[in-house]
Amino acid sequence: MEIFLFFVAHWYLSLLMQTFFLHRYAAHKMFTMSPTWEKIFYTLTWIFQGSSFLSPYAYGVMHRLHHAHADTEEDPHSPSFSSSLFDMMWKTKNYYNNILHHRDSIEAKFKKGVPHWAFIEKIGDNWLSRLGWGVFYIWFYVQFATEWWMFLLLPIHFLMGPVHGVIINWYAHRYGYVNFKVDDTAKNLLPFDFLMMGESYHNNHHKFGGRANFGVRWFEFDPTYPFIKLLHALKIIRLKPNNDLHYM
Template sequence: MIILLFFVAHWYLSLFMQTFFLHRYAAHQMFTMSKGWEKFFYILTWLFQGSSYLSPYAYGVMHRLHHTYADTDKDPHSPKYSTGMFDMMWKTKNIYNDILHGRIELDPKYKKNVPYWGFIEKMGDNWFSRVAWGTAYTLFYVYFATHWWMFLLLPIHYLMGPVHGAIINWFAHKYGYVNFVVNDTAKNLLPVDFLMFGESYHNNHHKLGGRANFGVKWHEFDPAYPIILFFNAFHIIKLKRNNDLNYM
């Protein structure tokens, strides 16, 4: 039971930072926050994502490229231009690293207002940090696991961030339903998103790229949105009024 609780906690805490801080804030600027709160959420991203830490800067830039070039040969992660999910993940990793280390030229609009804190960026991307987190997960399992099959969950802990990305970038471009006609294959993967913290409403998001609430129909509950409203009410963030427009 302890192992399953740990897995669920890591899944949703990591996922929340990815959808709230990396996606809705870094990439789309759906709300603003002070530099102090930005650093606070930077630290939480490193703590909750651990060994699979994703740079808010590189993620934000790469995701903007995805929206501009969705399902074209310039898309950082399109199933149409990959032989399989793992091939797509490998291509995504390479483009992500090229952005992170400044190996490709980018139009300044893709970098505009994307957060960057060099200390956490370098620490989170450091292999010592990644191995240390992975070792901590493994030791936790060694101490608390009661069945051999529980250890099969460990690789997901190691790669939690990329796993979350692959679920949406692969499956939500191949399976699901659509509410809106868009110029790509984005679909809503789940009618009730119990798994991906609102991210599975991918068709909605591609149509309304700046909208903080990813749910549109009555049954499409976005679990991240009430938390965003809570943060807004307590002035941790400030939601932008014109919230239905794309980031550009």
């Protein structure tokens, strides 16, 4: 039971930081927050993503490029221009690292307003930090695993952030259903998104890139949106006006 709870907690807390902070805030600025709260969520991203920490800065810039050049040769991660899932992941890693280490020649407009806290970025990308988190995951499994096959879950813990990314960047551009005609292959992977906290409504998101609620049809529940509304009610964040639409 401990292993199950630990895996589920790591999956959803890591995913929450990716969809809430990296995606909806860093890349799209669907809401605003104070510098103090930005640093708090930066720190929580490092804690919850652990060994697979993704830089909010590099993620934000890369995701903006994805929207601007979706399913073209300039897209940082398109199944249409990759020979396999692993080929796309490798290209994405190289693109991400070039942005992270400022080796890119990307136009300034894609970087404008993207949060950047060098202190946590440096810690999160440090191999001692990544290895430390990995050792912690292994220790937890040694303490609580009751069957040998449970240790097969460890690679997912080590690469949790990229695993979440590839589910959407590969599968949600190849499989699923479409609500809206868009200029790329984005699809809604799951009609009820219990797995990706709203991220799988990818076709909806590509149609309404600035909309905080990724669900559009009556049955499309975006679990991250009530969390956003709660933080807005508590005045931790401030949603931009006219951010919601009625359901279809």
